[in-house]
Amino acid sequence: MTSYYIIRPVRDQLGGAVGSQSLPMFYLVVFVVMLALTPVFGVLAARFRRKQLLGWSYCFFIACLLAFVPAFMAQDRIGARSLGVVFYVWVSIFNLFVVSLFWSFMADIFNGPQARSVFPLIALGGMAGAIFGPLVTKALVQTLGVAPLLVVSAVTLALALGVLLFLSGEQDRSGDRQGEPVGGSLWAGIKELVTKPFLRYMAVLMLLGDGIGTLAYALLADYSKAHFTDKVARTAFYNDLDLYTNLLGVALQLTVTRWLMIRRGAVAALVVTSLINLLLLAAIVVWGPGEVSGITLGLPLLAILTIGSRGFTYGMTKPASDALYTRVPRETRYKGKNFIETAVWRLGDVLVTSGVSLFGTLGVSVAGMAGVGVGVSVLATWVARQIGRAPDLAPETAAQPPVARRA
Template sequence: MNPTRAAATREGAEPALSALAFFFVLTSYYIVRPVRDQLSGAVGSSQLPLFYAATFVAMLLLTPVFGAMVARFPRRRLLGWSYSFFIACLLAFVPAFLAQAQIGARLLGVVFFVWVSVFNLFVVSLFWSFMADIFDSARARHIFPLIALGGMAGAVFGPAVTSLLVGLLGVAPLLVVSALMLGMALVLLLRLSVRNSAGGTHGEDAIGGSLWAGVRELWSRPFLRYMAILMVLGDGIGTLAYALVADYAKAHFVTSAARTAFYAHMDLAVNILGAMLQLTLTRWLLIRRGAGWGLVLPALVNVALLLMVMLGGHATLSMLGAAVTPLVAVMMVMSRGFAYGMTKPAVDALYTRVPRETRYKGKNFVETAVWRFGDLLVTSGVSGLGKLGVGVAGMALIGAMVSSASVWVAQRAGHSPDLLPEDRPLPPGPAAASRTT
């Protein structure tokens, strides 16, 4: 096979392998997420600020460790060591779950909640750092929505696996299944790294630099500051939607089965909306208008949704004469669907336009420690507003103002002065070059 044809074949296979790898990553996570939730449910929602505080502390402690690994290890070894660590942890939790009665649901719940939160953020963040490292900006705008679609499929498949197997195997063996899924993802990512290195890039060189570079860059790079602010503001809208929906469910559904069905229907609607966006509007928007618009449009949608809830409160809609749906549920489905189906691919496409150290260290710090700081800040704020007697309309109005601010921040992030120039759109057919060094 001549070099040109080999390069075209490699470039055609890499998006498919990436989407499949992300499918296994999110399948692994969504298998263990219900296990985490049933443990935290045994403790109660009043403990969530404590859980988030513990997770935030864990993120801060792990930040210099991850920074040291990025500085020292080449990309392939970084992937191997990181994913292998989380696979080993999953297997180590198996005997703990078998001895849950002796350990206690509270202690095991706190430890597992924090670990799963760390697992999700680090594994997903590292995956997208790797994607931003092997694809350039023009290629990313074409294929990142499709890679995200593979993850969406995993988000649907994981809970289905849990529902099917938990009655047959119990909780502890599910952790082994999750470890196998993450192992499959690691094999595919290592294969991608080998194929990418064969293309003649220098991505396997260790990045070097300071182990605290991620923290330092947050203050020195305008783009990372915008990303951190958007992370906190976006998390605030999501947490507000979750709180309003929780109040509605508590008031309108008596049994746990009814509440479970209500949330299951919302999850299904979120995944369908996210998949539709990734297949249609998101890809077109990123290619034709640039990744910055993938941040601005969801923020504008959130403003409209929050104003709708402010005016309607707990009013309901009749969807085509079928099920009655509360406005707060519509807001939650739409905001999450746009977050997964548009915001995330756009953010990761923008990270292709920053240096490698920022892709790994800075991105990881924003998407782990800053995110969990936002969780802690927002859950405490929502709880405080509730105690002050602020109702649905008042919280929605505050959320609309916050989301209006995020529109401005999103616009600034897409045109941050420290972003590298955006690549021109790719011509039809296989790309001539799809990697960065």
């Protein structure tokens, strides 16, 4: 997470340089690439052991980070738009694949009750990295510039890979058979989305939740383009948003999330996030997207929406949804989950950003778009409640100690 959040403001400032009108094109390219990579990941997961899958995947992204350094050193000659398309696509793929693969690995190690207890704590570690990353960017971007940040990001990702390989090796030495290749079809991720009710519910909920987040992101891109004229200022603005978002996520994981998941279950956490999004969008409908004296503390409501929706997504929805994947077979856990969190997610980005551009062309106000988001949040709340009733979701099992702790 430190690696990703070091380069996230770099990606976002490129989006802010061109505004929301270019986001549909960015996301369309990402979606097409994700579809092309789906069978590739299916082959890797089917044929390679877990340790090899982790190693090859992370090393590929480390090499790519280093390859982008000379391109950023020549950004003024290449142009923000041309470099922005390539880097935006790559970072979007990097984020989704690396994070999805990490949580699939976590779901291999822990069972359902354990996941409800420890996933918020693991996510808290991720949030610590997500806070440290923006702090690193904030400290270095003014003195080193943008390009050297990619090297720092590559180093932290290499450290993360080392820890994951160590954990996987410990599991293998303990006799855990979960490290074996998943097997099955290379197209299993797509097939399971069609045939598994649980995955269909998860895909719809993810699309609805991502729709709200992407709506806020697209509107904020226009705000950034209008208020910040250079790449350093835009990078600093998006860096601050990430910092506030992750502080909120940490606060949730330290207080509400773990208690809610243990006492009420993972589904309850999904419902709460949808209700929070509903309230934030309703506030924009009532007060508008700008600052509200005494309420927004100097930030526009759009920024508050972005911080709130992302903070609850990372601090509550993510550990809750990943805990549910401990109750499905390994092929679903890796291939089905990966397809939803990569290709389907980016399909939602394409649809939402295209809709925002269309609404803007038709003269629909920000408050009007937020009104549509309120309806989306109502539907997301209903879908979240249905996930726990999916017939193919295994019942909770009795808590057992993690395999790595056995003598």
